[in-house]
Amino acid sequence: xxxxxxxxxxxxxxxxxxxxxxxxxxxxxxxxxxxxxxxxxxxxxxxxxxxxxxxxxxxxxxxxxxxxxxxxxxxxxxxxxxxxxxxxxxxxxxxxxxxxxxxxxxxxxxxxxxxxxxxxxxxxxxxxxxxxxxxxxxxxxxxxxxxxxxxxxxxxxxxxxxxxxxxxxxxxxxxxxxxxxxxxxxxxxxxxxxxxxxxxxxxxxxxxxxxxxxxxxxxxxxxxxxxxxxxxxxxxxxxxxxxxxxxxxxxxxxxxxxxxxxxxxxx
Amino acid sequence: xxxxxxxxxxxxxxxxxxxxxxxxxxxxxxxxxxxxxxxxxxxxxxxxxxxxxxxxxxxxxxxxxxxxxxxxxxxxxxxxxxxxxxxxxxxxxxxxxxxxxxxxxxxxxxxxxxxxxxxxxxxxxxxxxxxxxxxxxxxxxxxxxxxxxxxxxxxxxxxxxxxxxxxxxxxxxxxxxxxxxxxxxxxxxxxxxxxxxxxxxxxxxxxxxxxxxxxxxxxxxxxxxxxxxxxxxxxxxxxxxxxxxxxxxxxxxxxxxxxxxxxxxxxxxxxxxxxxxxxxxxxxxxxxxxxx
Ligand SMILES: Nc1ncnc2c1ncn2[C@@H]1O[C@H](COP(=O)(O)OP(=O)(O)OP(=O)(O)O)[C@@H](O)[C@H]1O
Ligand SMILES: [Mg+2]
Numbered sequence: 007x008x009x010x011x012x013x014x015x016x017x018x019x020x021x022x023x024x025x026x027x028x029x030x031x032x033x034x035x036x037x038x039x040x041x042x043x044x045x046x047x048x049x050x051x052x053x054x055x056x057x058x059x060x061x062x063x064x065x066x067x068x069x070x071x072x073x074x075x076x077x078x079x080x081x082x083x084x085x086x087x088x089x090x091x092x093x094x095x096x097x098x099x100x101x102x103x104x105x106x107x108x109x110x111x112x113x114x115x116x117x118x119x120x121x122x123x124x125x126x127x128x129x130x131x132x133x134x135x136x137x138x139x140x141x142x143x144x145x146x147x148x149x150x151x152x153x154x155x156x157x158x159x160x161x162x163x164x165x166x167x168x169x170x171x172x173x174x175x176x177x178x179x180x181x182x183x184x185x186x187x188x189x190x191x192x193x194x195x196x197x198x199x200x201x202x203x204x205x206x207x208x209x210x211x212x213x214x215x216x217x218x219x220x221x222x223x224x225x226x227x228x229x230x231x232x233x234x235x236x237x238x239x240x241x242x243x244x245x246x247x248x249x250x251x252x253x254x255x256x257x258x259x260x261x262x263x264x265x266x267x268x269x270x271x272x273x
Numbered sequence: 274x275x276x277x278x279x280x281x282x283x284x285x286x287x288x289x290x291x292x293x294x295x296x297x298x299x300x301x302x303x304x305x306x307x308x309x310x311x312x313x314x315x316x317x318x319x320x321x322x323x324x325x326x327x328x329x330x331x332x333x334x335x336x337x338x339x340x341x342x343x344x345x346x347x348x349x350x351x352x353x354x355x356x357x358x359x360x361x362x363x364x365x366x367x368x369x370x371x372x373x374x375x376x377x378x379x380x381x382x383x384x385x386x387x388x389x390x391x392x393x394x395x396x397x398x399x400x401x402x403x404x405x406x407x408x409x410x411x412x413x414x415x416x417x418x419x420x421x422x423x424x425x426x427x428x429x430x431x432x433x434x435x436x437x438x439x440x441x442x443x444x445x446x447x448x449x450x451x452x453x454x455x456x457x458x459x460x461x462x463x464x465x466x467x468x469x470x471x472x473x474x475x476x477x478x479x480x481x482x483x484x485x486x487x488x489x490x491x492x493x494x495x496x497x498x499x500x501x502x503x504x505x506x507x508x509x510x511x512x513x514x515x516x517x518x519x520x521x522x523x524x525x526x527x528x529x530x531x532x533x534x535x536x537x538x539x540x541x542x543x544x545x546x547x548x549x550x551x552x553x554x555x556x557x558x559x560x561x562x563x564x565x
Contacts, residue, residue: 062465081467088465095458099559100480110466112476142562160466 011075011164011196012038012061018069019056030056031067032221038164038196045199045207047258048217054200057217058168061198062088074164087162091169093150097141104128104137107156127155130189147178151185158193167199171206180238183210187236204258208232208251209241216257226257327351345529353533354540366517367537373429373513374501377436378494385441386486389448393482394474399449406445414439414500418507427510435504440493444486451485452478484553484560491549495542502538514538 019031030053038044048054059065061072063082072079074086087110090096097106107127108120115123128134131151141149150170157165171179183206190197201207207214208230216226231246241247327347333339334346345353357363392399414435421431455478463477464470505515518534521527 059461064461064464082465084467086465088462090458090462092458095456096462098459098477098480099562100483109476140559140562142559 008039008041010037011040011042012198013073014061014070015073016070017057017060017067017072019053019060019065019067021056029221031060031070032223033070034217034222034224036215036224036227038198040163040196041194042213043190043197043199043211045201045211045214046217047200047202047204047207047214047254048222049219049258050202052217052219053222054202054217055168057222058088058166058198058200062086062166064088085163087157087160087165089150089153089157089165089167089170091172093146093153093170093173094142096153097149097156099140099142101140102137103133103139103141103144103152106141106152107137107159110156110160123159123161124155127158128152130158130192131155131185145178147174147182150174150182154186154189158189161193162195165195165197167197169200169202172201172203179206184236184238186210187234191234204251204255205242208247208254209236209238214250214254216254225260226254228254228257342528345532349529350532350536353529354536357530357533357537363517363534363537366512366514367541369429369512370432370498370501370505370514371541373432374436374497376429377433377501378440378497380433380437381440381444381493381497382490384437385444385489386448389445389486390452390474390479390482392445393449393452394470394478406442410442412438415503415507418504422508427508431508432501432504432510432513435508436497436500439500440497443493443496444489447485447489447492448482451482454485455481484557487549487553487557491546491553494545494549498538498542498545 014034014036017031017034018029020027020029034057036044046054046057056065060067061079063079063086066080074083077083098109101109104124107124111120111123124137125134128137131154133148133151133155136144136148136152141152144152153170171182174182186197187210189195199207199210211230213230214226214228215224216228217223218225228250230250232241232244232250330344330347334341334344392402417438418431418435421434425431425434459477459481460473463473468476501513502515502518504510505513506519510516514534518531521530521534524530
């Protein structure tokens, strides 16, 4: 029934800088099945952004292979869209909202199709009225919705998101989480979501991967035993939610420097 | 190279067209009406400034604070200037200067903008050419006039060459600066669309660089006029505003005509500047937005 969309095999990356080499990814392995929502959590600086950049083909890893829909990735693959944390810099300020959303489709689909998809995507994020504004005239949460709409317009099989909700306030963040779960159903996407918020990872996902500090390996692969649709109040009260979030939090603590030392001392 | 960057930045800040000085601190409603009002106020201040200047000039001349044969009164000069605008031969001279300046300027743009894009995009080429550019750049274009006269004569080619030599470097440096200031996330976003580097350059890097290129244009357009007149002066051109001024200054009582000619030239500079401001409003307004 399930088919594998993404296979990551012994992925390694070493940054070569003037100060010396720094190994960030030290052999990462995981698969993502179609339809999954996988969150990746890990301490700051462990290489989550580096991982997403290699998966999106923006950065060529120094080792290992990434396979998307059976094809080994060598550049930016088709069927993939990326949402960046820095929505301000990711939206082009000289283009209006609608023009930003259709931008990736230029030269690829007809004008009528572009217009239809732009409207559909903006409606899906509740911003159909904002098409003629400039992104910088909108609030932060609205800007990130524009970035999501643009990703939707690309009709990706796999959506990569790098801490997309890290710079908005708590209420906006909850709204954006629920919006993301809605459009995931509507557009039938597989999502790989980086966050350092444990609650968020459990609330959104079908599975949570946790990473160690650099040089980084995968330390855990935790399925989330919760059904959809999820609800900000009820899901978070659910004993399974509480249990899973505690487990993930424990795993992250063990992966952080203090946690490792404590674990070694207890050994 | 490093030292030139802050200068470019200050230039773009201090003469940015939309936020007038003193009002940057307060957040202004960016509605059309407010913008228009703001513009009217700025224009009114400008007119007031000009009137004060003219009044001062008139007083200085009328009460002979400076000798009459050095500075005729403002009123006389303005009337004279108005007469000049009806004078076909004078207009011909202006036209000749403008044509040469335009030619030189287009040449400068045609070299600086593509070269700036390429050098901005390729660090290797940039490093390879930086020393040569720094070596040639400080050469004063007007100082090259004698050499240019020998090579291409005293005509329009010489004038255009002086203009191009003077304008090409600020245009080049501002274009490179614009390319360099393209946001890294913006480029990464564009590449995540699956676009090639060439497509990213055309669709993202170029639009990002446009405001900086226009800052370069603003800095250089009036310089182009000045250089052209200077080249006519020094190079002994037979036509153009520079040679006209030189001839008039040698006639008895010619100082009146010279002053009037200078006023017309100043007004011309103002017009050109206005055109650049309009361009910036149209193509670089987003770079002067108030969102942060
Ligand atoms: N272009 C680069 N060149 C050299 N080192 C880099 C580069 N990008 C990232 N690094 C280093 O690699 C490590 C991992 O960075 P990365 O941004 O992937 O971490 P992250 O997990 O996304 O962190 P955060 O949670 O703070 O976003 C860091 O130590 C960082 O300094
Ligand atoms: Mg990161």
